[in-house]
Amino acid sequence: MRHQAMSRVKTQHSPGATAARILRSLGIHALLLAGATIMLAPFAWMISTSLKDYSEVFTVPIRWIPSRLVWSNYVDAWNEAPFARYFFNSAFVATVTTIGQLVFSALAAYAFATMNFFGREVIFTLFLGTMMIPDQMTLVPNYVLLFRLNWIDTYYALIVPWLGSVFSIFLMRQFFQTIPKELYDAAQIDGCSRFGYLWRVMVPLSRPVFITCGLFTFIGSWNAFLWPLIVTNTDRMRTIQVGLSTFMQEHGTVPTLLMAASTMAIMPVVIGFFFVQRQFIQGIARTGLKS
16 A cells, blocks of 8 residues: 555656646646637737827738827817716716615615525515526616606616616525535524624625625626617616717727726726735635535
């Protein structure tokens, strides 16, 4: 037995095994690098085109690095449309939607994870079942409802329908179930209420999943196009994605300005992700460890 273990250790540390492990690692890294290059190439081209002179856009062969950085493309694109209003609308709607969705999702997830009530599993299953319904099927009923409430072309139409998210409730519920129940017993002994336990114990321990859900919600709200397109009629209420579509229709023949506007639209989300990527990965990794 001991002889077999020693033989296995020697085999693992032999030059042939080490070389095979290095080659395998190099192959995996080469594959990942190729995939990352393919994914990042369109973004690199977008940024490169946004800084080019118009005469360099259609050169053959393709010139990835501009001979001269034309920063004025961003100024021209900003002045050609009310981007300040578009950015404000998107930032306001995404922020309020994210905060509201985290609050309501946390309350619902807390109930499904810790409270025992009649039909809990059935209701939760029905909740999950609604995720299979395409959003396009609910567009007309939702629009009719908002029209009767006189909410068309208002912030209410952009925010209220998205304050509840089954996906966020599911993630939070799975995460809440990983928190030991003994903490709730200890909190009860100290006289803590259910809401106090949620606010003082579960929320601080669940920061990764809150950041994950918040990032998903913010990105989804910031990149939303179809719903804001339907419920907004004026530049005063349009979000950045709808405004960018309008800008493309008017200035699509000027790719430098279009790419500059696209870069401005995507940059806030990219910067925000870099600040919270560590907590984002932790939230995804720890969700669902306990069913």
